[in-house]
Amino acid sequence: MFPQMTRTAAQRPNRRSVLRSAAIGLGAVAAGSTLGPLSSLGPLSARAGASPTQLTGKTAVVVGSGFGGAVAALRLGQAGVQTTVLERGRRWPIQADGNTFCTVNEPDGRSAWFSNHPPINQLTRLQTIPRYPGLIDRIAGNGIDAVYGVGVGGGSLAFGAFTPQPRRKDFTQVFPSQIDYDELDRTYYPRAKKMLGTSPLPADLLADPSYKGARAWLDYIKDFGGEPVLHDFCVDWDVVREELAGRKPASYSVGEGPYGTNSGAKNSVDHNYLPSAEATGNVTILPLHEVMEIREISGQDGFEVSVKRIDESGAVLETKTLVVDYVFMAAGSFHTSALLATAKAKGSLPRLNDQVGKGFGNNGDFLIARGLLRRDCGAKQGGPGVALMYDDDNPYGPISMSWEASPFPDIAGGSMMANLIQVISDERGSIDYNPAVGRAELNYPHGEADSDVDARGRNFAGRFHERTETRFGSPATGVPIYTRLADFGSGCTWHGLGGMVMGQAASYEGQVHGYKNLFVVDGSLLPGSSALVNPALTITAVAERCLDHFVESRA
Known part of the structure; x- marks a missing residue:
């Protein structure tokens, strides 16, 4: 049906190859393997000469591969952390025949994440399409819908490519004073712009x-x-x-x-941050791997991450549990918040505070x-x-x-x-675990x-x-x-933000309250708004700031 999606049997990853990839990404040091060369791509820290080898021997999982996840993957890889990026979507390599993606007016299964209908464009919404791990996941909420990109590159694959920097006066109206606009303007916005090629x-x-x-x-x-x-x-x-x-x-x-x-004109993070991360030799990206649960390990600071590997029909090929020192959440505002709200409700992360899932906004x-x-x-x-x-x-x-x-x-x-x-509005919703349906839901009472x-x-x-x-x-x-x-x-947003808001559910550097080795680095960390502009650049810059603080504090 979609020729560019079909793999031969030899190209399909088997169980042994996937487990080997996971071992390389998560346990190379423990197994006595030699680490690959560290990348010299970009500054590791803007303020301190932190050595990129001081975290060698540690392991991390990054959940999601959009703007925040890609930043985390690169900076962790540069710091010597054996890192596995778990991405529920597929890779979307640009095909020479120009048929990687479907088009707005002629959608097919590639448009939607396992849906019977295209997620956008009212002229086509009633069409029936094959169920497939397509590009956009539309979350049907109570009071608002939200859309997210799915695939290696996350939201950067589907966003409109707008990367404006907010004005200082708008930023300071929205963000807490602990986030210094001058610091972002001096260091992190320029770094993000350079990496993204804006x-x-x-x-x-x-x-x-x-x-x-x-x-x-x-x-x-x-x-x-x-x-x-x-x-x-x-x-x-x-x-x-x-x-x-x-x-x-x-x-x-x-x-x-x-x-x-x-055409490949969009500088999505699968064209810059992610290949740079893989080039460090310390980062493994696993597509079609969906995280199901995150659990604390009793008496330790590490985590168990349960994940299922699926094929392009959605069938589960295997489930497994990864044990890591650090977890960086970057699955998008809804999915990051939903995973953590569910973990709190079910007791697998009992020390999360009551602000988890709160403060969801549609960016105005x-x-x-x-x-x-x-x-x-x-x-x-x-x-x-x-x-x-x-x-x-x-x-x-x-x-x-x-x-x-x-x-x-x-x-x-x-x-x-x-x-x-x-x-700029204080209007907010929440992502809450609903035991009646056994999952988290988006609630927006406006x-x-x-x-x-x-x-x-x-x-x-x-x-x-x-x-x-x-x-x-x-x-x-x-x-x-x-x-x-x-x-x-405002019935459907492409810019859902919040749910793990800085200063509330997490610190201003993205550390989740209650867990010193659990971090949030995506749009869920922002306070429901990015101050009168599209949020991609600010998400990237804030993630860069969070990773600098992480590396410096753990070095």
Whole structure:
């Protein structure tokens, strides 16, 4: 069905090879094996000359391989820690035929994590697709849905490639004072940008005919009376140029990206952090390995991690238990919080505190579509974006708004645009273990009628329409659509944050309260918001900070 997914029998990992990989990743020192050479990639510590061999002999599991997990894998590997990354999804190597991923308007099993229907795009949501370990896992919550990338690379495979850095004044409004913005700005944001290869949309691409949507968005910002903030994207623009020249499959140049980028233009962490981690010789990545339970070892500081290995049909090939010194949670805000909330409820990690699972936020996201625009934006819009704008004069608090390129159907005729409004709100939900169903659930008690995020989002959508359409004599154009029934508004988030919030369930350096060798380094550590911007860069920078503190404190 999906030729690039099919392995020959010789290519399929057998039980012996997987156990051998686990042994290499977890027990090489105990077995007397010689460690591989340590990588010299990047600074190990920004503040101390910590030797990368001072943790040699220790073992770690990293649960998940997205932004935070990839940072942990690299820095642990550089420090000499024998590290195994457990990733429930598959690898997604870019195929020469341009058919690694499905597309937004033609989804198949590759789109969804073992689901009968595509997870996004209301025009295709009712289609039936084969069940497969696809790219996006949509969590159906009580009051909100949340989507997460699945595969080696985690959320970086499916995110929109937006990597803006928040402004200081917004950051300090959201984050606790113990997280020093100047330190992040001086050390960790630059390090994350360098590793991820971020940069703004180049001028030559902005001028290309495929990018009329980007130019239209800049004109709309001017109409509003705002200033465009040109920010970075996690994109290799040379590959996009190859797309436009016809030498690579059209991906970002036609608005694709949520289901992956067939040209390979997205600088997901499987292109940078993870191969660098594997190059240390101390890191093993095991795809299609799903963590089921984490247990403390009585009288010790280590853990037992129960994991099942599955095939591409979802069948369980084997289960096993790994014993390690350290566990780094990086499975995404929902799954990290769900694993730990379940462990607390079932008594396998009884010392977790009552803040586990609390503080889940949707990053203040409010998605809208604007139709029948008075400007031609192009149906297949070159992207992924260009700039955001801030409205600091908004009477209900500061707001940001960005444009997201989309591959709209041709019937849209270039008259539609998708925009993400972001607000700073205290509105929060939780991830709670429900014994009646035997699993953790996402609970968000803020309906469309009483949600602060929705109310402020709707207000600003109207404000933007009045200033960019109505006052130009065109009130019937650009009317915003934001009903949750169509996956707009705040009903479904790509940026779920919190659940293991710093200063509450964990320390400001990611150490989980109650366990000195258990850490959280993904979006669950953030306080429900990344301060009016998409969170990928901040998750990466905060994870870098956490790993520096870990290495320095344990050296």
